[in-house]
Amino acid sequence: MKKIIAILTLVAVFASSAAFARDKSVSNKKVMDAFNKEFAGAEDVSWYSTKDKYVAKFTIKASKVTAHFDGEGNLLATSRYITDSELPLSVITKLMKKFPDQKIHNVVEYDANDNTTYVITLESETHWTVLKAQPSGYVTTLKKLQKA
Template identity: 50%
Template sequence: MRTIFLFVAAFFTALGSYAADPNPIDNKRVLDAFENEFYGATDVAWYPDGQGFIAKFSLAQSKVKAHFDGDGNLIATIRYVGDDQLPLCVSTRLAKKYPSHHIANVVELVNGGVTSYVITLENERHWTILRSSSHASFTQVQKLVKQ
């Protein structure tokens, strides 16, 4: 019984160390960079990340994660977007190449000024996960069979 208690206590202690800090971080460069980059962001939560910080927030009705280094440089962003926000060349190529699928989920990744998308397609038998450049070149990441 004591072992279970110690395990549970250690689990919640570890979980707490990864929880979001509702208070702003103590790094003026990162906070200033965030305010300049994402003016109007709401529901901001900060997480420490080894060499920097991650901000999770809402902006213009999108859920966003932004990764900053300790000097306030924006490293990458992850944004959950609707299929209507895909570049036209990507959405038209998807419709042509996967006519029996519909778009279930889209995540936009921006890293080093390069934008890519992780797109989950669905039909009656499969989920297909693709990575796409903004120029509509696709790479299949995974294909899952529905049970």
């Protein structure tokens, strides 16, 4: 069940990735140069692409990261799993007040257009709650799912 919740969380943001073809490398030199410059030291890199979009999934410093590029090598967005201790204090404080009976199951940090967003999955005894949070502490509920 935990894996299903994590997958549902990512599907909303990466729905377009499902249509991508998987490549072990990318023939677009601009994209490869940008990737190597931005993510030096990346390991276990897998590429997915269409004719004008490129997605790299990789590990860097023990973090699983996904990066989206356009055909010109511009970094469009990144996402990575983070721990609850890496969330901004304003978000943690809001979660503790608004959802005291739930624990943080996982957190995905998204960066796009110089904006950071967190998708947080909370777990209680009876249900899962998927939230979207801004660094300011503004939190909205995306989904609430009953446990089987």
